[in-house]
Amino acid sequence: MNTHPYLRAFLSGLFVPTLIMPLLLTVFIVVRLGLQWPFPIERGLVFPMALVPGLWGLWSMLWLRSHELTHLPLGIHGALLPFLLLPAGAVVAKYSGVVNFESSSVFWFNAVHIPYAVFAVGFLAGITVYYLVWKYIVGFLNRVLGIA
Amino acid sequence: MNPLEQERLKKLLKQALPPVDESPEPACDLWPAVLRRLDQGHTRVPWFDWALLAGVGVFVAFTPAWIPVILYYL
Numbered sequence: 001m002n003t004h005p006y007l008r009a010f011l012s013g014l015f016v017p018t019l020i021m022p023l024l025l026t027v028f029i030v031v032r033l034g035l036q037w038p039f040p041i042e043r044g045l046v047f048p049m050a051l052v053p054g055l056w057g058l059w060s061m062l063w064l065r066s067h068e069l070t071h072l073p074l075g076i077h078g079a080l081l082p083f084l085l086l087p088a089g090a091v092v093a094k095y096s097g098v099v100n101f102e103s104s105s106v107f108w109f110n111a112v113h114i115p116y117a118v119f120a121v122g123f124l125a126g127i128t129v130y131y132l133v134w135k136y137i138v139g140f141l142n143r144v145l146g147i148a
Numbered sequence: 149m150n151p152l153e154q155e156r157l158k159k160l161l162k163q164a165l166p167p168v169d170e171s172p173e174p175a176c177d178l179w180p181a182v183l184r185r186l187d188q189g190h191t192r193v194p195w196f197d198w199a200l201l202a203g204v205g206v207f208v209a210f211t212p213a214w215i216p217v218i219l220y221y222l
Contacts, residue, residue: 020222027219048220085221093220112213122214126221128200130157133222135197144185 005147006061012141016133017053020094021079024048039110043096047089055085060138064147071117079127086123 028045031037063077093099093108100107105115114122142148149157208214 017222020219022220027216044220048222052222089221108213108217112216114213116218118211121207122211122217125204125214128204128216128220129218132197132201132204136191136193140191144182146157146185 005064008145008147009060009064009142010057011087012145013057013136014053015141016047016137017056021049021053032124040097041109044093044098044109046096047092051088051092052085055081055088059144074148075131075135078138079131081134082123082126082130086126102136 024045028041032041059078060083063072063074066072066077090099094101098109102113105113106119107113139148208218
């Protein structure tokens, strides 16, 4: 099975965000339509539903392309993705009104205050999540699909 | 579009698209190979990865406000 390796890499990268999507939709339906929460959280769905899956797929393709040169382990490669996603997501969130940057904290979804110090720790936690997901889940899929 | 143009378009389309084989299915059953790959996929998880996972779990347990933010980026 040596045909279309980049398509298979794209699909293995796409897998995890695609699993998260129904979860996000469920949260949206329960919170916005069920509990009638007044904040328009659907604006916050644009980034995780439209951009994140494609970026994961492209990042997986990039790993396949660059692996022979860099020899970077897949987990480390995945852990670099938040450095791209964090600013991109922040810009989308800012302009869609999901987040407000205040003097001492970030205000998410009109409900969650996150001080900047905690934000740094949270970013490290996010990098760790990405590292583990890419190392074990995307890596497993790459082995199954014959591209690792 | 007149009938002559339709006929020409039909001919061009037939030339552009490769004919489908008589039996388009693969020569052998690929599912056993997938199952073999799944069986080979067991990897040992080193202790520091467990520690990282525990660290993330503790962080999320103490700051549950982060859950929607992490989901936003997944």
